[in-house]
Amino acid sequence: MRIAVVGILLALVHVLEVTVLNSLRIGGVSANFMVMIIVSFALLRGSKEGIAVGAFAGFLYDITFGGIVGYALVTYAVIGYVCGKFNKNFYRENFIIPFLCTLFSSLFASFSSMFLFIMRGKLNIIFFLKTIIIPELIYTITLSLVVYQLTYMINEKLELHERKTRNIF
Amino acid sequence: MKLSQKTKKKIIVIGGSILIVLSAVVVVGKKYDIAIISSMADAITYPLQKTVNFVSSGVSSVSRYFTDLDTLITENSRLTQENERLIYENTILEQFRNENNQLKGLLEIEQRYREYSNLGANVIGRDPGNWYKVFSIDKGTKDNIAENDVILSGGGLVGHVVEADLFSSKVLGIIDDRSYVSAKVVRTGDIGILKGDIELTNKGMCKMEISIESEVVKGDQIITSHLSSVYPPGIPIGIVEEVTIGKNGLTQYAYVKPFVDFKHLENVLIIKNE
Numbered sequence: 001m002r003i004a005v006v007g008i009l010l011a012l013v014h015v016l017e018v019t020v021l022n023s024l025r026i027g028g029v030s031a032n033f034m035v036m037i038i039v040s041f042a043l044l045r046g047s048k049e050g051i052a053v054g055a056f057a058g059f060l061y062d063i064t065f066g067g068i069v070g071y072a073l074v075t076y077a078v079i080g081y082v083c084g085k086f087n088k089n090f091y092r093e094n095f096i097i098p099f100l101c102t103l104f105s106s107l108f109a110s111f112s113s114m115f116l117f118i119m120r121g122k123l124n125i126i127f128f129l130k131t132i133i134i135p136e137l138i139y140t141i142t143l144s145l146v147v148y149q150l151t152y153m154i155n156e157k158l159e160l161h162e163r164k165t166r167n168i169f
Numbered sequence: 170m171k172l173s174q175k176t177k178k179k180i181i182v183i184g185g186s187i188l189i190v191l192s193a194v195v196v197v198g199k200k201y202d203i204a205i206i207s208s209m210a211d212a213i214t215y216p217l218q219k220t221v222n223f224v225s226s227g228v229s230s231v232s233r234y235f236t237d238l239d240t241l242i243t244e245n246s247r248l249t250q251e252n253e254r255l256i257y258e259n260t261i262l263e264q265f266r267n268e269n270n271q272l273k274g275l276l277e278i279e280q281r282y283r284e285y286s287n288l289g290a291n292v293i294g295r296d297p298g299n300w301y302k303v304f305s306i307d308k309g310t311k312d313n314i315a316e317n318d319v320i321l322s323g324g325g326l327v328g329h330v331v332e333a334d335l336f337s338s339k340v341l342g343i344i345d346d347r348s349y350v351s352a353k354v355v356r357t358g359d360i361g362i363l364k365g366d367i368e369l370t371n372k373g374m375c376k377m378e379i380s381i382e383s384e385v386v387k388g389d390q391i392i393t394s395h396l397s398s399v400y401p402p403g404i405p406i407g408i409v410e411e412v413t414i415g416k417n418g419l420t421q422y423a424y425v426k427p428f429v430d431f432k433h434l435e436n437v438l439i440i441k442n443e
Contacts, residue, residue, distance in 0.1 A: 018294035018305075019197060028371035028432075029299050065296045065303045065339070067347070113300045117346065117367060127368055132299045 002158050014060045031139040035109055038076055039083045039101045040151040047084025054080030075112045079105045106140045288439045302342040302370055309336045317399050319440040325428030326406045327437055329399050344375050344431055352377055352406055353394035359383035360394045373431045377423040385412055385423050
């Protein structure tokens, strides 16, 4: 049940990101919705599920648009794993840990993309920071406040459902 | 009919979600020209429309036979006059055509307008990230699309297919940082390399590296060169907006504004690479 719901959610977000959300770009920069979802599920459920969600989200990106299959997969899986480590000291009413996690995850994802450019000799890091990384970071953090409410709700429903099925046996 | 509270709630939720999905399908379909709903409706309304049309045209043609004789006679004389005029104009145009062919042969620009076998497609997805300009289109290997097929839009070059799947294929745009095109300045005939550049990608522009001896200026037109193994020669790419001299003093950079608007790319044309 959980696998199906989260899988469908990720596929849906990916399809929306590829089609409709492209028209939500501000100054040509779009937010990274996958990072928001990975961070929220990792914080709510721990590093194991964080890795699974991150790997699946990265895989979706890799098979549709990625140049090197596995690059986004590993990046997102690392984000899921590290954020999942904060699961133990995370309260659902707390906003500071999700905020910091999104900040560093978005930075990490951007830097890993930037690494590919640096390897090809594009060394204008200040330009990258100014026009792509920082705007994307701000956009992602702002929208994450909305997305987290959604993922919390979905997770709560799933946990309720799991508790019910456990009571039968 | 008695329904329990739970079933009522379920029906409302299911109905609501069906509505949302349908409206989303219509909106997305309209945006990308995918006619799902309208083609379903077409199957129902088409036979009805056909019969109604047949009956009404049959009835009106019988009644019109008697009323239209007068107008037909005047129409006929007018058309004969016009026909004579058109024959005269046609001979003149034929002369122009021959002359044009001769001149084109002299200038060797006939390859610019050569016809290629082509196929239309819609853009169905764009890279969600901020680093690359990759598109997916709704034609794949089932429509004989292969790697390195060339994509055009509105007469300008968009890019080439880097990966063909069964139903869709991935297109690398010329403004993507990983793209290289061998290009030519139409006026001077100089050949250079047109590269996508990450610093220009979001402005929808690209950069052409060209020899310092070239006299390229602002406003020059850029087309694909005859050197490329991927792109056929003579496809228009864009207009030079600015020329700067490189740091090493051996090359100059022409900033090219493509004819294609990459932000609002919707319909594209695929050219087979033979």
